[in-house]
Amino acid sequence: MTRRLKLGGAGALVLLLVLAATWTVRRLDGEDRAVAVTGTIEALQVDVSAKITARIVERTVAESQPVERGQLLVRLADAEPAAEVRRAEAAVRTAQAQLSDLAAGARSQEIEQARAALRNATVTREWAERELARVRQLFAKELVAFQEVDRAVNAFDAALANETGAREKLALLEAGPRPDAVVAARAQVAEAHSALALAQARLADTRLVSPLTGLVLRKAMEVGETATPGAPILTLMDPNDL
Numbered sequence: 001m002t003r004r005l006k007l008g009g010a011g012a013l014v015l016l017l018v019l020a021a022t023w024t025v026r027r028l029d030g031e032d033r034a035v036a037v038t039g040t041i042e043a044l045q046v047d048v049s050a051k052i053t054a055r056i057v058e059r060t061v062a063e064s065q066p067v068e069r070g071q072l073l074v075r076l077a078d079a080e081p082a083a084e085v086r087r088a089e090a091a092v093r094t095a096q097a098q099l100s101d102l103a104a105g106a107r108s109q110e111i112e113q114a115r116a117a118l119r120n121a122t123v124t125r126e127w128a129e130r131e132l133a134r135v136r137q138l139f140a141k142e143l144v145a146f147q148e149v150d151r152a153v154n155a156f157d158a159a160l161a162n163e164t165g166a167r168e169k170l171a172l173l174e175a176g177p178r179p180d181a182v183v184a185a186r187a188q189v190a191e192a193h194s195a196l197a198l199a200q201a202r203l204a205d206t207r208l209v210s211p212l213t214g215l216v217l218r219k220a221m222e223v224g225e226t227a228t229p230g231a232p233i234l235t236l237m238d239p240n241d242l
Helices: 079-104 108-140 146-175 179-204
Strands: 012-026 032-049 054-059 072-076 207-209 214-219 232-238
Touching (some): 072 232
Antiparallel strands (some): 012 032, 032 232, 054 072, 072 207, 214 232
C-alpha cells in the first residue's frame, strides 16, 4: 500500500520501507492456510531547517531519539534578534507616549506657565518701546549718539519677537492638538507595533521545534555550523504514519 502526506513548509520526504506480512486465507474446501505477501509502505519524513541564517548554538536531540510535537530541537544564535526586539519595544513605548501626550492635550499648569511667560514678555516689550522713544528724543536733541538709538531698536525688536513667540505658544496650548497631528501619531504607533511583531517573529525563528511526534532519523549539521534557510539540520520520522 502507498501513503503520501505533505507537511507545509517542512520539506516532507518519503521513507520507503519493505513490509512483509502474513495473511490467513480460507480455501474453497474450508481449509485455512498462511500466505506471505510482500509490499511497500511509506513513512512520513520531515526535514527541520532554519528560516534565517544563523549559527547553531544548541541541539537538544540525537539520532534515533524520540521527540514530541512542539519539543525544542535546535537553538540558533539570538543576540541580534533579541536586540531588535528590545529596540522595537522602546520605539513602541516612545510612540505611545507621544500619542498619549497629544490626546491628553496641554495640562492646566503648562497653560498657566505660558500665560505668565506672555505677561512677562509683554512687560519687557513695553519697557523696550518706551526706552526706544526716550532715546530717539535724546538723539533728536543731540544728547546721545546714534549707536544708542541703534541699541534701543535692537532691544525693542528682540522683545517684540519674544512676545510674539510667547503669544503663539499660548494659543497652541489653549487650542489643543491638531487633528492631523493625532492621526500622524497614531500611525507611528501602528508602525512601531508592526516593527515589533516582525522582530518578535525573527526572534522566534531562532528556536526550532518538532512539527510532529516521532523519531530523529538523522542529523545533517552540528553545533557551531551556520544554518541557512532550507538547508536540513535534522530529519524526523513519524513511525505511526507507517
